[in-house]
Amino acid sequence: MPKVLISDKMDPKAAEIFRDRGVEVDEITGQTPEELLKIIGDYDGLAIRSSTKVTPEILDAATNLKVVGRAGIGVDNVDIPAASAKGVVVMNTPFGNSITTAEHAIAMMFALARQLPSADASTQAGKWEKSKYMGVELTSKTLGLIGAGNIGSIVAERAIGLRMKVIAYDPFLTEDRAVEIGVEKVALDDLLGRADFITMHTPLTDQTRNILSAEALAKTRPGVRIINCARGGLIDETALKDALESGHVAGAALDVYAEEPAKENPLFGTPNLICTPHLGASTSEAQVNVAIQVAEQMADYLVNGGVTNALNMPSLSAEQAPKLKPYMALATQLGSLVGQLAGDQIRGVSVEVEGAAAELDQKPITAAVLAGLMRAYSDTVNMVNAPYLAKERGLDVREVRHEREGDYHTLVRVSVSTSEGDKSVAGTLFGSSGPRLVEMFGIKVEADLEGDMLYIVNEDQPGFIGSVGSTLGQADVNIGTFHLGRRSDVPGGEAVLLLSIDSPVEEPVLWSVCQLEGVKTVKALRFE
Ligand SMILES: NC(=O)c1ccc[n+]([C@@H]2O[C@H](COP(=O)([O-])OP(=O)(O)OC[C@H]3O[C@@H](n4cnc5c(N)ncnc54)[C@H](O)[C@@H]3O)[C@@H](O)[C@H]2O)c1
Ligand SMILES: O=C(O)[C@H](O)COP(=O)(O)O
Secondary structure (H helix, E strand, O other): OOEEEEOOOOOOHHHHHHHHOOOEEEEOOOOOHHHHHHHHHHOOEEEEOOOOOEOHHHHHHOOOOOEEEEOOOOOOOEOHHHHHHOOOEEEOOOOOOHHHHHHHHHHHHHHHHHOHHHHHHHHHOOOOOOOOOOOOOOOOOEEEEEOOOHHHHHHHHHHHHOOOEEEEEOOOOOHHHHHHHOOEEOOHHHHHHHOOEEEEOOOOOOOOOOOEOHHHHHOOOOOEEEEEOOOOOOEOHHHHHHHHHHOOEEEEEEOOOOOOOOOOOOOOOOOOEEEOOOOOOOOHHHHHHHHHHHHHHHHHHHHHOOEOOEOOOOOEOOOHHHHHHHHHHHHHHHHHHHHHHHHHHEEEEEEEEEEHHHHOOHHHHHHHHHHHHHOOOOOOOOOOOHHHHHHHOOOEEEEEEEOOOOOOOEEEEEEEEEOOEEEEEEEEEEHHHEEEEEEEOOEEEEEOOOEEEEEEEEEOOOOHHHHHHHHHHHOOOOEEEEEEEEOOOOOOOEEEEEEEEOOOOOHHHHHHHHOOOOEEEEEEEEEO
16 A cells, blocks of 8 residues: 655645545654655655655655655745656646635735734734825736736736736746736836836746846836745845835735745844745645645555646546556557667657557657666666656657558557667557557567567578577577567568567577577567
């Protein structure tokens, strides 16, 4: 039974769903990295929010880990390249808390406009400072969104409802989408110069880090108010402090900080600053949503192989997974066959699908081919890390989908380009018997690729099969099945022999086969 650790505070629904789906679950929150390091090796899954840091050290110790599930959106606390390299799927729940977070941004905007936190403190202190707390109206003001994805577009919708004009800077926002969500797409400098309120809704990346730098803040309108419910690090905190102190920025409302938990921060105590402790996603509704979603996604993966909302692997629904399963087996075998035969000469790989296979999502099939192909060099390669490893090795990977009718109801072809030319193998699915090789390097040969096998290329001549049989027999190697193919129907050409054998063959036996007359190539193969 797969075992999951919930390492950050999560709604109890998550544990309930794991148990209902046949996944054992432990809930141990608030651990130090050292404590987590000691126990992580026991788990197949790790369910987190933003507190647990999934570092390369944690991943190294996580010898059984298959999936990290983030109950929330931001995954900057997970080292995704390191997880991918280890073959660990990283999933998030991209929509479960977006309304709640957008509402928090809107609440922050109101709080800034009317100075609600300090007006509250002053009133409860008995000061009745009516004239001190003069506010501003939101109606007709310009709201500048930096980032107009899920949360940004919900904020836009709410702000338009408040009769604000919304402009957005987001290099990935299309003009059509901008029109659809009712915002004007603008350049960053344009936004900085026009917005009365600026709200941040991007992930923290190399491009967005300090996007509100001292230089950018200097371009904003005097009296601008700034909201950040996205990620600390988007705003230069020192520059913001200066701008608040000078009065150029009239107010800032922050939910996120460069260092979290932010028990100390240089900004604390600055005038006109409102702070919340990373509460953007903290409503009971959002927490139930993300807990249910993350547990369902992780259980799907661990129990059925379904992949949803993965950041380092193509999606594969729980309905699709059983349909794709035999194809993955076929793709892995074909990849393994060319990987074992063409080895490190491979420069490029092309994966073609036709017939029924062309109706399926091709990405998982390609990932399985690459995993099979690279298993010749790596024990830890799987469908998650295979595309990354392929990229790292500089393999040119192509996918081709044929609409045409072929000889088989379904076909997957794997072609590799090597320094010695192109080579291609193809396989199909046969009724209930599953994956079967049907063509190899231009020769029709049918074989089930499993266990230990021997691949021989020879000149087609009488008596050859007998001499192979007796050479193997003398070495006590039992032949299970014989699969034969030749380049043309005319005898005497090049032939391929694929033998399934009951035990691996040692080097001296391979050498003896190699010495038989007409033999061009001999190679021992192994399939899982
Ligand atoms: N405070 C919280 O508790 C809380 C809760 C949920 C999400 N978040 C954070 O909010 C942020 C937005 O979440 P989302 O669900 O809207 O994400 P999203 O992926 O739907 O949207 C992000 C948008 O940022 C845009 N973007 C990327 N790079 C950009 C750049 N260089 N300049 C401008 N725009 C850029 C993208 O095109 C995208 O449209 C994330 O950082 C997430 O972690 C915080
Ligand atoms: O990215 C997110 O989903 C938010 O930052 C929420 O973080 P939390 O789960 O730690 O509240």
